[in-house]
Each structure stands twice: as C-alpha cells, then as structure tokens.
Amino acid sequence: MAPDVPALATRSATPLNRAAVVSAAVALADREGLAAVSMRHLAGELGVVPMALYKHVADKDDLVAAMVDLVVAGYAAPPPGLEWREGVRQRVLGARDALLEHPWLRQAIEAATQRTPSVLGHMDAVAGEFAAGGLSYDLVHHSMHALGHRIWGFSPEAFSSPPASGAPPAPAPPAEEQAAMMAAMAQRFPHISAIAVDTATRHPLGACDEQFEFEFTLDLLLEAFARLHSAGWSSR
Amino acid sequence: MAPDVPALATRSATPLNRAAVVSAAVALADREGLAAVSMRHLAGELGVVPMALYKHVADKDDLVAAMVDLVVAGYAAPPPGLEWREGVRQRVLGARDALLEHPWLRQAIEAATQRTPSVLGHMDAVAGEFAAGGLSYDLVHHSMHALGHRIWGFSPEAFSSPPASGAPPAPAPPAEEQAAMMAAMAQRFPHISAIAVDTATRHPLGACDEQFEFEFTLDLLLEAFARLHSAGWSSR
DNA sequence: ACCTGAACACCGTTCAAGT
C-alpha cells in the first residue's frame, strides 16, 4: 500500500519558504489569473493547509505585493547614456514586456497597497532617466504624474474591452438584429459610431492596435515634456 | 406585543424595484465604500433577504454597472458652441466633480465590465466635442485613447497613495528612526527623494496637489492634440 | 520552527418553495 501522502498535492520534502510561496503564486496567476490566487487554492497547489502560508506571508495583500515585487525586480535596465527620452521609452516599454508575459500584473499593480523596494526602484530609475536629461526635479515630478500608470507599461483605456471573463465571448446575434443594433447605435451615439467606421476603413477587422495607442501617447507626452523643458517651464 | 417586523430593517410597504435597489446601493457605497456593497449587506439594508435582490438585478456585475450608469447619467452638459478644448475640458472636469462626491466611482468604473447607455453617452459626448472642433475622427479616436480614463475625471497615478483602508494611517515611528529611514531612502532612491525634497520646498506639507496634476496633464494633452490637428496629422 | 484542525464571519448564487 502506498504511504498516505496528499493526493493532488505537489508537496515536497523541503519546508516552504517565502520565495517558494511567492513564485508558486506567480506561476498560478500566470496559468489561471489573479482571481485564482486565493490563499486556499494556493495552499492546495503547494500541498499544504491554508494556514501554513501565513508563516511566510503576512496576509493576502503582502502576497500580492510580493508577486508584483518579484516581477518588477526582473525589469531589464537599458544601457546608460541614452538620450533621456529614449531612456524613459525603453524603461516603460520594458515594463510593458513584463505585462504581456504576466497579464495579471496590471490588476495586481492597481490593487497594490504597498510600495515595495523594486517598485520604488523602477520609479526611481524612470525619474533618473528624466534627470539625466537635465530636466528639473519640478518638471520630472509633474512628468511622472502625467505618465501615471503608463510607467508600468499599461494605460487604462475608455475604449478597451474588459479582461476576458473565461466564458466564450457571447454568441453572435442573427445578422438582421445586428444591423438593427448598429443603426440604433449610429443614431444615439453618432460620434462613437463614426470612429468605429473610420477605424474599420483602416484596419480590416475593426480592431484597434493597443500597442500603437500606447506608443502614440507615450511619444506625445515625451515630446510635450521636452517642449516644456526647452521653454524652461516651472510650476512656480 | 409588537408585530414581528424585522428589527434593523428599513423595509417599507411598497415592493422593491430596480431603481430603489440601485439607489440604495449608491447611498451605501457613498457611506461605507464599494467594498461594503455586497448583495447580503445591501439586502439587509433594505430589510430583505439577499435573494430578493436577484429579481431586480441580474447579478452583482449588473448592480455595479447600474450604479455607475446612475451617476454618469447625472453628468452636467456644458453649453453648446464652446471652443472644442473648452468643451472637452468642461466635460472631463464635470466627470471629476461626480468623482469627488462618489469616491467609489473610480473603482467601480475600473471594475466595470459593461458599457451602459450613459457610459456610452459620455464617451460619445466627449468625442462630439472634439469633432465639433473639426478634428478628424482618426485624430479624435487616438486622442480619446490618449486621454484614457481621464475622460472619467481620474488618472491612476504611480505616486498617489492607495485608497484609505479604514484603519488609522499607521502610528508615526520615533523621530530618529524616521531620520534613518529617510537617509536610507535618499541613498537607494536618490531621484524620488530629490522630487520629494523639491516638492517640500514648494508645498510646506510636502503633499502634492492632485487637482493641479490632473489639469496639468489634461491641458498638456489638449495642447498636443491641437498641435497635431493644425499639422494635419493622420495615422495613415 | 513549521504545520494542522476547527472555527468564525463572511462571500455570490442555485433551486425549490411559499404567499
């Protein structure tokens, strides 16, 4: 007879530690999304009772902060000596790369309640790129605010669809009903409809390119900052 | 002996309806925050069993969407005929006013999974202000993306502190420990520290003015859009 | 030092039943 080890568990002989808990949480989130990272589910995954996790993690907030910290710590640093706009660009687009690998990261950053060392480190590094270009800390400060969450490589957008909810994206209604709905939309929301039509003429599928929008706005802002810098802008 | 009506309930004689449920939810969120709006808590508030709500609301998502819709429907419309930048400005700052009255709104909008009619209406109205200024729908589209959540009057910011968590804001550590921490910060995060010092010289309390940051970025973007418009910009 | 068991105070939502 087999010894009675827990059935579905991957519990190993070595005791748990914080790093193991956090990286298991990251792996779980990568696989099943942030919502699946509950203390109970994660514990089950580690072959351990939920309360065992509390020896390595203060509470759930602490766990999520540690997950963010782990990913952010791995951000690539661009070579030093870049022109400042290029430096900011590369750090921001580097953050964006991590986001594509860890789709839950955006939600975790938005929910985060602590500024961990890695998080502060990234903010400091971005500020440092500005400062290396000779911008005043006054302007750097307001530029960072203007970038907002874009320094993490994402931008909450009014037009973007919400995160896929697991379920299939809804059965397409019959064609005639669809046409009626579009006509109603065009009447009630003429400008939004006009945008949709305009976009459809550019991109065959009507989808709009999130990466393009991100870089468009990033570059728009960087240019605006540069202009203020040249003009000797100060908030007084 | 009193008839056995539920003790803490405010249940009235008239039957519930959707509007009553939704506005009770808004009032509850105003008072205790969005986290307090659970189906069970809200039902208790209405003197009704949780399941009673499901006759008026499809599920919790639907409830939150209806809460957002109710507030957004009340946005003030600026007078027509404004210069387009002023029109956009006023609609965005109007949305911001509602946000100050309903602090939970930001979180609800970010979590929202449906575009309700009022929500689409606000987006359409903002797009309409741009279009009235003669901007191409191509440029309007990308400008709306650049504004992002700012069209709802808020901007997620990397520097801003997280929403107050009810608990007191942590006891101030002893002065000498505080000094040691600041020294460590200045060493590890020199640029962020420099910003903090710079800010402190401008604002005695070191706090930074969120309204200023919001309008700073809004105006920066509007100016950038105007510049692209004048230059005949097109995404090709 | 590290993990377990049982419990507490919650969630959203289902189903079948009541009036």
Added chain:
DNA sequence: ACCTGAACACCGTTCAAGT
C-alpha cells in the same frame, strides 16, 4: 409577481494545538 429558506461552493483569518 415577489419574496423566503436552505443549501452549495467558496473567501480571509483567528486561535490553540500538534510534531
């Protein structure tokens, strides 16, 4: 038509106990 009761499958977290 509208509301109720009981149940299901979850949450985060506490405390005292085991090894």
